[in-house]
Amino acid sequence: MPTPRVLVLRSPGANCDEETEHAFHLAGAEVQRVHVNQVIEQPALLDGYQVLCVPGGFSYGDDIAAGRVLANLCLARLPDALRAFRDAGKLMLGICNGFQVLLKTGLLGSEDDGGPLATLTWNDHGRFEARWTQLAADNQRCVFLRGIDRIELPIAHAEGKIAVRDSAALATLVDGGRIAMRYAPTDAPVTDTPLSFPTNPNGSAANAAGLCDTTGRVFGLMPHPERFVDRTQHPRWTREAIAEPAAGLRLFQNAVDFFS
């Protein structure tokens, strides 16, 4: 199998596209950053890629709500192309704003007849928050999290709280193994009982930080793995031994390895 090709989707306000490209590149993928307008003009472009990554940032300013305008554009102009990409056994990754977009397009498969099961909304404290978090991965299903158990990654978001429609919706996600990543202190067991700030930095239901679809090939997460692909990116690298390669790189390597 040749090197997998990754399309990092640019859009007005996407701003983590370059470091995401860098992370995939370090992992051995061939990466292109492509503007959403170009994909709309030529949806067949997607055929040449195995991984679609919607990076972090503030697509269209997060005006109306985070990721909403880009999700609306995708639904209006690319519904078939994106569904076909997903259903062809390829991988989709949404990081931070990209997660918000994936969730709001329904590409994460988190909707039923009653509408969306969950959404990403304002952090409980109502502000943008940038800080490192401790996370636990549920690597049963999610392709991107293979071999990862605990990991530290930074968050940087205002609307990163996973809110569910009701308790039944939460049960569907939990029981279906869809909550692929949770905020969890490194030295404590993983729990679905909401933890307090700052361990759970936004008040997410079940301490959820990332969701995957039923196949494990579509994954969205609020933390930024592309910000931990070098040990000097870690907040305590001057005082602790940081394993190399840096832990965040594993997510990108998993995507590459999936095709080999």
Place this chain on the structure above:
Amino acid sequence: MLWEVDIHPAEGCPDRVGQRLQSEAAALGFSQVAAATARGFLIEGDSLSRAEVQHIAQRLLIDGVVERAVIGTVTDTALSQAPLVLGDRESQLISVLFKTGVMDPVAQSTEGALSELGFAGVRVGTLRKHWLTGISAAEAAPLGKRLLANDAIEQLVVGPLSMTSLAAGSPYRFELRRIAILDLDDAGLERLSREGQLYLQLEEMRTIQRYFQEQRREPTDIELESLAQTWSEHCSHKTLAGRIAYRDEQGERHFDNMLKETIFAATLRLREQWGENDWCESVFKDNAGVVRFDEVDNVCFKVETHNHPSALEPYGGANTGLGGVLRDTLGTGLGAKPVCSTDVFCFAPPDTPDDQLPAGVLAPRRVMRGVVEGVRDYGNRMGVPTVNGAVCYDERYLGNPLVYCGNVGLLPREKTHKQPRAGDLIVAAGGRTGRDGIHGATFSSAELTSESESLSGGAVQIGNAIEEKKLTDVLLQARDRGLYTAVTDCGAGGFSSAVGEMGEGIGAEVELAWAPLKYAGLSYTEIWISEAQERMVFSVPEEKCDELITLFKSEGVEATVIGRFVDTGNLTLKYDGQDVGELPMEFLHNGRPPVVRQARYSPVRETPFAPHHASADRTEDLLQILSAPNVASKASIIRQYDHEVQGGSVVKPLVGVGEGGPSDAAVVRPKLNSRRGLAIACGINPRYGDHDTYRMAASAIDEAIRNCVAVGADPARIALLDNFCWGDCEKPDTLGSLVRAALACHDLSLAFDAPFVSGKDSLNNEFRYESARGERVSIAIPPTLLISAMGQVADVSRCVTMDLKRAGNKLYLLGATRCEFGGSHLGLVTGVTGGVAPAVYPAEARATFTAVHRAIGAGMVAACHDCSEGGVAVALAEMALAGGLGVTADLSALPLEGDFESADQRALAALFSESNSRFVCEVAPEHSAAWEALLEGVFFAAIGHVTEADGFTIATASAHAIGTRVPKLDEAWRGGPTL
């Protein structure tokens, strides 16, 4: 039909805006207030049906999991009905809408999204709605003004809305305006300058009058405006770059160009000394200073101020302040890529009671929150990490808060210089031109008064970060394709200064009717001087113009030809083919009359620093300094800024075991495939300026450099920026204190081999008002010099942070301590004045900096922290709380220099004196011999060691001592103002 969609929190979901409003109202004494809020969209389309609006709401506007909508035509009573959560208590509805013409980014994005849904041409506006119980109808408007709306940009409506349309602007009918100036006497010229918001001095008005007398015609309004913009303090820096007769204790000195003969001269001399090792690339001429980074790239650095707009509209002012300095980076050379930002704010104490505020002044807490949020929302959206900053508090910033926004950019070496050519087309790109920001340049050069808000509201704007982000993305692509010969930003003065500057050596012809407008009705002069945000001007060879416009369009950026650079030496302005203005570039740029300003410096009389020693236990002093607002943790601000986007973060603003200690400088890696880094730091301490502005400036330079050195930057390659914010410099004493600071910049730049590469000044920071008793009062800010430093790190994996690392390690103090308490934090918290401000001893300082750098490079230093506010005691405390480890220290062997009056004074100085050029370093015992050998010729002392237990003790040679526990220090340090 004008529809409204109100979006409320769904049942059971929190109303965070309402909760915040409730607590803010309670803080103002309205403890009975309960609040509910909604955000609203006004949607106007010729034949929109209710079903269509419902579809729009479902599909685009509401999130069904957490929100619910109320839909109606604007006057529908359902829309004004109080939400059920308020029960059946009577409530007042207060709606806040943007004034016509103010930037509304959300409305713009929504219009774009609606056209994707098949509703092209539908107009959108946004509003915020608040229902408050527990207040009377009469209280609604005043309370709303204090808490919800800012008159400068917003309107407040109490009760149901009654508007019928969102239409803005009306058709413009061209009429050439001439201003009668030829026959005016001096009083008439002064009146015209003031009432026309030209803010020119009499001598300048006379020069303009003489010019037009020679031309035998009256000027048109646009000619007069062009001159006022170009000659404004903001654009020309005429005071500091002008003639000054300066007198101090050493006699008289005359400057033809003060900046050139002090700060620039030092840089020039350094560059001559370096010869072929000169690492400066472009200084004091472009939008930012440019220096060498590596073999491929240069880096540029610029810090701007946006003080006056931030005083009137803190959110918008700070928002556009950051947007503006990012455009400086984009407009440096052929366009640099912004890689990190720095922000420094000066506020009045946030607990200043509302009833002590003069008319026209916003509450400091509101200013602080607005400024922080304005910077946050622009920087985070642009994807530029905010990595460094400072906040200073002083009562004298009440009428004039200071907002410094800085940005560092990465620029390929071959793209460092620009040269527009005659024949090139003038292309404007980015946002459209509107009536926002008219007279910003001239207004910022005037003093603020209690009338400023009503007079100059047009000078205040809101930014649209995404417009600028799109522009950034396409600009860098066009740069790499070589599609233009020059670029500059539209900042103060709008097109008039951008085109005027670029065409200075050539000539330009502009057709103003071609500029894309936000709405109809702008006059040719308004188009020319509008400071609407997010616009850049390019000089484009004709054959490349189509490619540039197509590229920009492919990412949704509008680019339009508005004229051509022509080889005439004149600025020619047309509207729809008709001549509206013609000025020689020579007169525009060099016609300003020389004015000699008087400057006088008389030293402040020194008084002794004489604290009372009721007790020898200084623990309480330390805790008070740690929680003093200038020193205390800024985490509540820092955490709102994305400081890691772009992935280059190496040393973050908060470091240590819980990421909770104050880093001396930030380190970023601007190129992800390289180990080379940049250290960004600042130095600012207006309290020293009350004693001596020379020492204040010298201390700020020393602080900025030592902060860079502390994390591992090479002291031989540090570039500096100066930002002077001063009061009314027509006053000789005020200008004198500034010249004295500039002389220090000259001297210290040479002494440290650290070139100034760019700078900016903001003068006239005084606020005039009439007190309740009818007295005329003026508050001048303290002289405030911000020094920003950009250092370089060869290999970021050698960087050091300030948190203590390991129990058993030894602690050292480097640098001599003197009796320097003037402006100190010990003085501040104990209410004791007097003493002298810290001086800089460059030879000692350089030896220390070099030694620290070598030791860090050799991997000997486990932690390094500079001593600043609060001296050695505070440095040790911060290192301990950041590392979560204890300290046992004894300062009795500390190297002390100079005269002391008593043993107690020596002990107090060892603990709290703020002498410059000092560091506390943590060194592992196995390195201590090599380390001490390296320190030959440097003042140093071993002062103690790191402990596992959380005790914190400092002994001195007298009874003065400190004893506490680290959690207590941490608690004090986290006890400053929060947002």
